[in-house]
Amino acid sequence: MDIKDLELFIAVAKLGSFSKAAKSFDTRRALVSRRIGEIEKQLGAPLFTRTTRVMTLTTAGRQYLAQIEPLVNQLNHAGYVFKHRHDEVQGKLRIGLLPFVDKLMDKYIARFIHAYPQVQLEVLIVSGGSKELNRLGLDVIIDANEVNGANLAVHKLTTFERKIYASPGYLEKSSLIENTDDLQYHSLLGFRDAHGQLEQTWHFQHANVPTHYKVICSDFNSLYHFCLAGAGIALLPHVIADEAVELGQLINILPQHSIGFADISLVYSTKSPQSSVAKAFCEHLFTEMAAS
Numbered sequence: 001m002d003i004k005d006l007e008l009f010i011a012v013a014k015l016g017s018f019s020k021a022a023k024s025f026d027t028r029r030a031l032v033s034r035r036i037g038e039i040e041k042q043l044g045a046p047l048f049t050r051t052t053r054v055m056t057l058t059t060a061g062r063q064y065l066a067q068i069e070p071l072v073n074q075l076n077h078a079g080y081v082f083k084h085r086h087d088e089v090q091g092k093l094r095i096g097l098l099p100f101v102d103k104l105m106d107k108y109i110a111r112f113i114h115a116y117p118q119v120q121l122e123v124l125i126v127s128g129g130s131k132e133l134n135r136l137g138l139d140v141i142i143d144a145n146e147v148n149g150a151n152l153a154v155h156k157l158t159t160f161e162r163k164i165y166a167s168p169g170y171l172e173k174s175s176l177i178e179n180t181d182d183l184q185y186h187s188l189l190g191f192r193d194a195h196g197q198l199e200q201t202w203h204f205q206h207a208n209v210p211t212h213y214k215v216i217c218s219d220f221n222s223l224y225h226f227c228l229a230g231a232g233i234a235l236l237p238h239v240i241a242d243e244a245v246e247l248g249q250l251i252n253i254l255p256q257h258s259i260g261f262a263d264i265s266l267v268y269s270t271k272s273p274q275s276s277v278a279k280a281f282c283e284h285l286f287t288e289m290a291a292s
Contacts, residue, residue: 005035006072009047012036013065016055019246024107076114090118091277096126096133096141099219101264104160104239105142112284119277127219129194130267139278140268144237145194147267155266155282157289160237162259165250169230177253180207187214187232189223202235204257235259 011021012032022029040047047061057065097105102125113121126132129145130152147154164183171177175185183202190213192198198216202209214232217223220240227234228249244250266285268274274282 003072003075005039006068008032008035009039010065010069010072012048012055013057013061018055019243023243024110026107077117088118089116089276089280091275092120092122093140093275093277093281094122094124094136094138095281096124096136096138096143098129098142098144099125099127099221100224100237100240101142101144104158104264108285108288111288112281115284116277116280119280127194131194133267133269139275140266140281142264143267144262144264147265151269151271153268153270155286156263157266157285158264159261160239160264161261162235162237163241163255164233164253164257165227165236165241165245166233166253167228167230167250168248170232171251171253173230180204180209180254180257183209183233184212189213189226189232189234190216191220191223191235192216192218194218199235203259205260207257 008021008025011024012018015021015024018029018032018036022032025032036047043060043064045060046058047064048055049058095109102123109121109123113119124136124138126136126138126141129143130141130147132138133141133152142157144160166174166186170187174187175182177183177186180202188211190198190211198213200211202211215223215226217226220237223234224236224240224244226232227236228244233253241250241252245252266282268278268282
């Protein structure tokens, strides 16, 4: 039995979802489902009780997890030690993430932790972006704001797109939305960025929508939760909303419209040389995200 299949089983058991496990391994949900099915076929017993939204371990599944998880961890650790026995990176690393970027970066950070077990990692959720770098004594910040300032290195990692979302509950109680003109008759949820700027108009490719907000938030996670709870319509980064859309908790309204793309960048100070740990983290992100 392939160790990768066992790792997929452990991920599904821990996360309770084929979709979440697939996301953590950057693969397709169907592949995860098929691999788990093959393990169950080989063992001759079901490992999960499947429902619409939640997957729970059967008694056999719990017993199997208890037996194989320590073995898989030992094998992975032994492979790492052998591979990196001449080049051990260790020390402390402080990372800053914007409130919504953690959803995008969690799998890459988890892989870094596994690859560098001697590193002590501290992750801070910061709303101020790169201006918090020196104030908080951070090694790196992963920022989605426009980065300004001297002595800063900025490396683009990826992009995100903001689209229009609302909960099914909100839409059931509201008037029909057929085009962007209809948005002015709805409760809109607004975002104020780290520089204090509030979007007075939603600028789409072929339309501009003036805004009159019911709620204003200074971070996308709060905006997401208000939208999820049915408070109104919000422009959200797709990396936040995708899972909720898959679960039927949010709906992408007028999917042909978006605010366009923005960069997510890795930022660090150039005033002093980077530590070996910070260099290893940067190289890890560049390699992992280039392969995605």
